[in-house]
Amino acid sequence: MKEGKRFPVYLMLLFLAIAAAPPAVFSAEQGLPEDVLACLGCHGERGLSVKFQNGESLEAFIDANKYKASVHQSLSCSSCHGEFAGQGQGHPQRSFRSREQFSSRSSAICRQCHADEQLKRSPVHASLLTKENKAPVCASCHNPHTLTSIAGGRKFTSEKEQCLRCHQHAMGIRLRSGDKVSLKVDAAALEGSVHAKLGCYDCHFGFSGSQHPKRNFNSPRDFSIAQSEACRRCHFDKYTKTLESIHYSLLSQGNLKAPVCTDCHGAHTVVQARADKLQSSKRCGRCHQEIFGTYTKSVHGTALVQDHNTDVPICADCHTAHSIQGAHTQDYRDKVPEICGKCHGDTTLMKKYGLSPGVVNSYLQDFHGVTLKLYRSQENASEVNGSRKSIATCIDCHGIHDITKTTGPTTNLVKTRLLKRCQKCHPGASDDFPDAWLSHYEPSLSNAPLVFLINLTYKFFIPFMLIGLILQILLHVWRYAVNR
Amino acid sequence: MATTSHSQIKRFGIGRIVEHQMNALVFAMLVITGLSQRFHEYRVSHWIIKTLGGVDTMRIIHRYSGLLFATLIVVHIAAGIYGVVKKHWPASMMINMNDFRNAIENLKYYFGITNHPALCDRYDYKQKFEYWGVIAGGFLMIATGLILWFPVEVARLLPGEFIPAAKAAHSNEALLAFLVIIIWHIYNSIFSPEVFPLDTAIFTGRISRERMVHEHPLELANIENVPVEEIVKHHHAARPSEGE
Incomplete structure (x- = not known):
């Protein structure tokens, strides 16, 4: 009881002590x-x-x-x-x-x-x-x-901690070109990147806890180009692919605007490039603005941008990500049916959208497809292909970045493109000439009945004829044997 | 008897022999350059195309071979008609009712119902079948080939569908012609026990009297100016002893 009575007094004294403290x-x-x-x-x-x-x-x-x-x-x-x-x-x-x-x-x-x-x-x-x-x-x-x-x-537990001690702050240097470059590193972005486990010196060679060498760069661009060399230490396969690319070739010709690793992947914020298809294509759009604009209006681009459909191809699906070829070369043109065929020949994928997976084969088995295939199979014989014609492929009728639907209001656009393309190699082709191309349809009684019937006739006639002749031969041999 | 059976009967002049060899050559060229396009997925086709200088060059070879083939056919028909009209030779290639009778009769012989083969004239029904097959198929190939060669001009006159139709017909007919030649013609001129190892008629222009008795008794009767019964009587009588 005594204890209980005294308790509020202590509490009051404690409050007083706190209040009195400076x-x-x-x-x-x-x-x-x-x-x-x-x-x-x-x-x-x-x-x-x-x-x-x-x-x-x-x-x-x-x-x-x-x-x-x-x-x-x-x-x-x-x-x-x-x-x-x-x-x-x-x-x-x-x-x-x-x-x-x-x-x-x-x-x-x-x-x-x-x-x-x-x-x-x-x-x-x-x-x-x-x-x-x-x-x-x-x-x-x-x-x-x-x-x-x-x-x-x-003591710092990690080199990153040591570097970020300074580089987490807004700091910058002015390069000889007069450009100011920020040296601030966003620590949170770095932690969120795929390189979270790497140390600073893994990419920034020559720097360490005791080394902070002076670097000389004329411009921020010079620095980016030089620094992107660091990527190949781990991503050598990708690096060798880029050596074949149009971007590298432009860069080596002195065009410093040509993209290097960090331009597409970011520096400290590196993420899986394909993780977000829309972002990936937008990155290409940073330089290829006009094409990106056209693409977003195409059947593929609309689906990507508006419906967030990730089945559709983005830039890198057709142009590849690292070994990007010049798109105006004959070689790249020749690859078009193969590129389109990656999706349009895929039965399950096409079924999802109610499209026919047979369109690729109907092209490849036709005169132009066969010719193209034969040209390609003889790629090494340059003298053979030196003066060869450019064969009509998918893009000539369906569009390149502005690929449209073949049904609905754009049907006529495809037809116009078709005629134009025919006339390129077949000067004087009349308006009806494109009918010679069966528009990917398999011949049937309702579509191209003449072709269908001719094929059907021979399907029976050839075996009939051969069996008849072989029987005749067998009878002849048999009679000869019997006579002997 | 022995002397007569081994004597040779002249069947073809130098003109026909040259014509045949040219046809054989052109046909082979057309088959090689044509079927390697139809069967483009085979490696041998790729090899052929590459060897001939690529598909473009090969198509040019194919087209000019076709042109040569068409010329041969036209010249042949013109010469044939001219010869018949001028009575240099009879119209022995024409199909008549006897050919159908002969075919049935030969079938009977094969099945052992009659004891001798059909009595045929200068060209038997098998030869006529092949000959008219080449003529009819040839015209089909020439017509469809021209459609494929000049699609733009054709599309002005005919519906566009005729072009893929011509391609279907050209390709299928080619395969048929090739198979008939490789099976039927090669059998008859090489592997048939009657001519094996090779029917030399188209190289020398002659065949033995014995073969004439067996294959063209009516023509032989005509040449030797005796009734056909006379020709085949000896033959059939001699037959059982031949086997020994």
Whole structure:
């Protein structure tokens, strides 16, 4: 009972103790040099700011806690800010053009203690110090009031952690071309990428915990092209494929706009390229805008963009992803039936959309398909194919990027294309000439009955004739044998 | 008897012999260049096409071979008609009722119902069948071949469907012709026990009197100016001893 009565009293005393305790700020200020405390009297409060001539401003607030945790905690304010010699000694009015000017002027103060010899031991600083015509501005990276040791007094558990310590911040460099390049790495995106398990140095060769060499690139593009070489270390198969591609060939001819690995796959945000078909085709569209626009209006593109149908082909399905060929070559043209046939010859896939999987074969077994196949089988005999004709294929009637349906309002478009294509090789072809092509239909009594009946007649006539003749021969031999 | 049976009877002049060899050559060329297109999925076809300089070159060879074949047929028919009209030779190739009778009679002989084969004239019904097969098939091939050669011009006059129809007919008829020649003609001129190892008639222009007795008794009777019964009597009488 006694115990129970006394309990509320203890509780009240505890509350009083908490209320009486000085706020955290004050506790942080304890142990700081005298003059620092004096300055913090004003600068420890939010709201103070300095205005520069160009209109920029800088908050003149110092976080006491952070300052106490910083490596500079033992220094007094006047160690750096000498002109403010201490309490009551005056607070000179100064004026700076800009924040940048202020920072660079302040950085000169850092160099009073941090001599070049010391700084050069760090590769990052070494590269900055040797930069021509430009004094390094310490304050661009380091806030002198909150500066902690880079290692933070602990060992990094991963190289990524070590690199991101700096590179997680908005930072950048200006290249010789004048372009500014951000050196910030989005840590979250990196973790979400397929390369989450890789370390920074796996791609950034030459860099390490102790090495941060200076690199010379004229432009961001030069850097991207050089850096994409790193990809081949693991993706050598893809890399060798790109060597055959039109993009690589353009690049090697000096067209720096030709895409390299990172242009399509991203750098720190690498994801499975095919995971999102729409995104994949959009990436091609970044350079091939007009074609991408045409594609999105086609029967395939509409299904992809509007219905999010992933059965339809995207750019890479026809053009391949890495060994992309020039599409205007004869060789690529010749591959068209094979390319279209990958889907249009697939029975299950075509059934899903009520299309006939026989269209590929009906083309391949016809005069033009056979001719094309024979041309292709003799590819190595260049003298044979040197002057050969270009054979009509799927795209000539159905369109290339603007592939349309063959039924409905676009039927006539296909027919017009067909006639035009016929006339290319058969000058003077009349309007009825395309009827010679059975439009992928198998001959039947309702479609091309003449062809159907001729084939049917011979189907019976040839065996009938042969069996008759063979019987005649057998009878003849038999009679001869009997006579002997 | 022995001397007469081994004596040779002249059957063909140099004109017919040359005509046959040319036809054989052109036919072989057409078959090789044509069927390798029909059977394009076979490796041997690919080899042929490659050897002949590619499909384009091969098609040119095929078309000009066809043109030569058409010329041979036209010249043959013109010469045949001219010869018949001018009475240089009888119209012995024409089909008549006797050919059907002979066919039935020969079947009876094969089945042992009669004891002698049909009595045939200069060309027996088998030869006529093949001959008219070549003529009729030849015209079909020439017509359909021309349609395929000039599709644009044809489509102006005929429905477009005629072009694939012509292709179907051309291709099927070609296969039929090839099979008939390879089975029937090669049997009759090489493998038939009566001529084996080779019927040399089309090279020398002659065949033995004995074969004439057996295969063309009516013609022989006409040549020797004796009744046909006289010709076949000896033959049939001599037959049982031949087997020994």
